[in-house]
Amino acid sequence: MSEDRPAAYLRFERSEYDTRLKNVRSAMAQRGIDTLVLTDPCNLYYLSGYDAWSFYTPQYLVVRQADAPVWVGRGIDRKSARITSWLADDDIIAYPDDYVQAADKHPAQPLCALLAERGWDKGVLGLEASNYYLTALASDIIRAETPNAQVVDASLLVNWVRLIKSPAEVEYMRKAAQIVQGAMTVATQGARPGVQENELAGDIYRALIAGTDGAGGTYTSSPPFMPSGDWVDTPHLSWRNQPYGNDVQVNFELMACHHRYHVPMSRTVWIGTPPPAVRDLESIAVEALNAALDAVKPGARLYEVEAAWQSVARPRGVSKTSRCGYPIGIAYPPTLGELTASIRPGDETVLQPGMTFHLMPGVWQDGASIVITEAFHVTENGAERFCSFPQRLVVND
Amino acid sequence: MSEDRPAAYLRFERSEYDTRLKNVRSAMAQRGIDTLVLTDPCNLYYLSGYDAWSFYTPQYLVVRQADAPVWVGRGIDRKSARITSWLADDDIIAYPDDYVQAADKHPAQPLCALLAERGWDKGVLGLEASNYYLTALASDIIRAETPNAQVVDASLLVNWVRLIKSPAEVEYMRKAAQIVQGAMTVATQGARPGVQENELAGDIYRALIAGTDGAGGTYTSSPPFMPSGDWVDTPHLSWRNQPYGNDVQVNFELMACHHRYHVPMSRTVWIGTPPPAVRDLESIAVEALNAALDAVKPGARLYEVEAAWQSVARPRGVSKTSRCGYPIGIAYPPTLGELTASIRPGDETVLQPGMTFHLMPGVWQDGASIVITEAFHVTENGAERFCSFPQRLVVND
Missing domain, CATH: 3.90.230.10 (Creatinase/methionine aminopeptidase superfamily)
Structure with a gap:
């Protein structure tokens, strides 16, 4: 990325996000989850800092053990992610606006394309199946487009980590x-x-x-x-x-x-x-x-x-x-x-x-x-x- | 029901709700849908009048051709349904509070029990698969518990009827x-x-x-x-x-x-x-x-x-x-x-x-x-x- 990064607006020290991520990765390991796809805006905020009223269109945070978390969201929200989160520019991935509220395509498709491209579409894949912002349709698309993954319900995994406050x-x-x-x-x-x-x-x-x-x-x-x-x-x-x-x-x-x-x-x-x-x-x-x-x-x-x-x-x-x-x-x-x-x-x-x-x-x-x-x-x-x-x-x- | 009905608070003439329901039933017939299970709070309000900030727990409106619509929701919201909707008391069905945010049960279960009890668990069953308030988990439960129904995506069916205002x-x-x-x-x-x-x-x-x-x-x-x-x-x-x-x-x-x-x-x-x-x-x-x-x-x-x-x-x-x-x-x-x-x-x-x-x-x-x-x-x-x-x-x- 050659563009300048806008002024950061992180609400916590970077070390606090590191601790949160470590605790979530530990919970993932206990459950045998290789890749966690988060949709709860509370959990996106908790782990990455991302904070915008953009959750009415699909957006995801992908968490793995040894890779940096990746935000996938709408193009017009990319700058908000650069302002409010600590994620690297290369880990802030935007999908085009014609995926928004379209009858013939869905933002879960570019998400799955990313998973495939990075080789993250295998092993155990956790979704937040009881969260408001993972619709039944999105869940069906993700399951259909990751045939080599074992999809499990990881609802509340991050919520339980949030129970103890700093x-x-x-x-x-x-x-x-x-x-x-x-x-x-x-x-x-x-x-x-x-x-x-x-x-x-x-x-x-x-x-x-x-x-x-x-x-x-x-x-x-x-x-x-x-x-x-x-x-x-x-x-x-x-x-x-x-x-x-x-x-x-x-x-x-x-x-x-x-x-x-x-x-x-x-x-x-x-x-x-x-x-x-x-x-x-x-x-x-x-x-x-x-x-x-x-x-x-x-x-x-x-x-x-x-x-x-x-x-x-x-x-x-x-x-x-x-x-x-x-x-x-x-x-x-x-x-x-x-x-x-x-x-x-x-x-x-x-x-x-x-x-x-x-x-x-x-x-x-x-x-x-x-x-x-x-x-x-x-x-x-x-x-x-x-x-x-x-x-x-x-x-x- | 022997209890007194609280004062009604309908926002429209009863005849207007009749017209809306007729238009939705016509759209259902065109799509061959026997039973429509709505979760979008806009669509619950449009058809029944029900209006409360209760959509953070699952609630449903079941619409069929020849039966009156049925509201299924949380017990503490039953009075709100009696105040804000035109539905008959017998068509306002509450599930117990221990179904709320429980790890071992889900409000989609009493919904499916109702469908079975009334013989509505067969034929074509439409869900709003792209709505925020039908989670992936709820959709999976409904599909599993209605094995004799053909479940289809009826997202936006009512939304299209809403396009023309009175x-x-x-x-x-x-x-x-x-x-x-x-x-x-x-x-x-x-x-x-x-x-x-x-x-x-x-x-x-x-x-x-x-x-x-x-x-x-x-x-x-x-x-x-x-x-x-x-x-x-x-x-x-x-x-x-x-x-x-x-x-x-x-x-x-x-x-x-x-x-x-x-x-x-x-x-x-x-x-x-x-x-x-x-x-x-x-x-x-x-x-x-x-x-x-x-x-x-x-x-x-x-x-x-x-x-x-x-x-x-x-x-x-x-x-x-x-x-x-x-x-x-x-x-x-x-x-x-x-x-x-x-x-x-x-x-x-x-x-x-x-x-x-x-x-x-x-x-x-x-x-x-x-x-x-x-x-x-x-x-x-x-x-x-x-x-x-x-x-x-x-x-x-």
Whole structure:
């Protein structure tokens, strides 16, 4: 390449990427995988630094033991790869634009041509078969065009490596925590009678994106969730184009992102005077949350954290139908979680320093609900909360 | 079901959904498809009304000729389906939460159990194999568990039906156009020396989400793109956490969403005094854009619209490496376009009243660029622009 390389924009020291790659190669060796073709944009970012909203067209990162990783993507994104990744120019391979959304060809074809050209189309080939950005069609093409390879499902192989964060990653999450606290302040102060839900959503977005001094925000993996009133138990509906009334509950589930690292937080606001049942739930939720946080220490297992939560909640008649939490870190749309461990019964994952989770038990009793959650970081001394937002029901009366 | 049905929130008359379903069934019959399993959230919304940020876990809409459509999704989203869709309660089928992100089971299994139970697991079964929300793993499971069916790729079958909009759909797009004009005003007025890019991005988000009087916004399929300075030719990078300087170009590519209907608009801002080359490009871009708009009429073909653009641009030395535009309407992350027709050479699609497009020729000459785009609606009288934002380079000096 004779062209000048644009200014680099790497988010981590080069040595940190070396460590990540070493850990992924070790996991590949354990699974007997010769060639790993990644499509999850989180995993592309984690290993190469590549970061752009380009995942709606196919793009791949090819990882092998003794060869440098190779990015294969769209021509108009090549410069983004040169800016955001540490990869050598010769390992940034672009396919022509007429492969984009075409009926008669697919970007998996130039990928397979590259594999063949370099002799990487044999041995064990791992794909991320449960990732959003490897479609069924792409998987079929890759399997058909690599007849000498044994194709296996390597979903979540890199995600499991991501479970333990470095100090630099935790530092980015602390910035995201600052941002989400600012946005939650806007949300909890703004939810008042007569305020339009979409206006408040706009204010929350502004806080999430503008960020705070020294910590700018960027787009998150999911929008703010803020169901209210008769929608309060529909977790995936967004705001409405109508004003808040009186005696209305709003559950805010927000997340902020700094350099792709996410920290979420949820709080319930009651507009008016909360009924006694909700006040009761508040005290149970806060006590159970802290019992779970107290159970976090290196060597403990995730199911024990869930059990600590249950030991407070169950005797007081509170039920919970889904898991208590999940690991957090890098995310792109459409989802926040890392998709590996879960804070739920049966999960034997051993807690280690550097792991980061969102503890978010949905608390329900006789149709009443409350959300008070904490993102935390596992240290030698136990759970360190990312946020310091009051653990209480917010009442705007 | 004995439970009360929550208040409905349908965005269209029931008769409009009937028409859509009739058109899709007709396309299925032409292709010999007995059972269509949809995963594209745009297509779920189009046919059933279902609208929630729940597509990060598998969900399906099953469509057949003589049976009512059936939604299969996660238990916690069942109420959202009852609120947002017209489907009968008995046709809203939830799978248990332990199917979510589990290593040992997958939501495609309860889907296949339903198909078997109703005798729908034979004949020709269509899947959306190139959709983001049908993973390779899910496709493999469905094929394995329906051994008596002939599985075919029915990608874009519904998308092609969506190409022609009803007056009610166009009306929603007019609302989205109002919103995007407001946001573009914020963007073009705000890009000034010393302003932090992330602060301006926050202001733009606020305008997109809060919306305008009578037209609230909601989350869009993609974030605002606003590359600047040395990043101006990297279309998929987002804002930076730094202030704008002097003599800097910013390309704003924004989109707004009202009830899932999107209208995009792009404009270039020059902070400082634009060089003569950019002024030249401006005049070429505006003239070519309007030549293309003038070529729009019922009966014309899409390649002719592109040719009209080229007839102005090519003699003046302007090159273009990708297509001139694409159909717009319903969108969810990660992409705006409908993925069917393209305004490019060779596309024989015949223009008809009710079609809606984004005409967005990227204009490049010797490293200089400009973006001035128009979303339009095909009427009996030709192209009707959705927006009335000045077609010019914005100069903030």
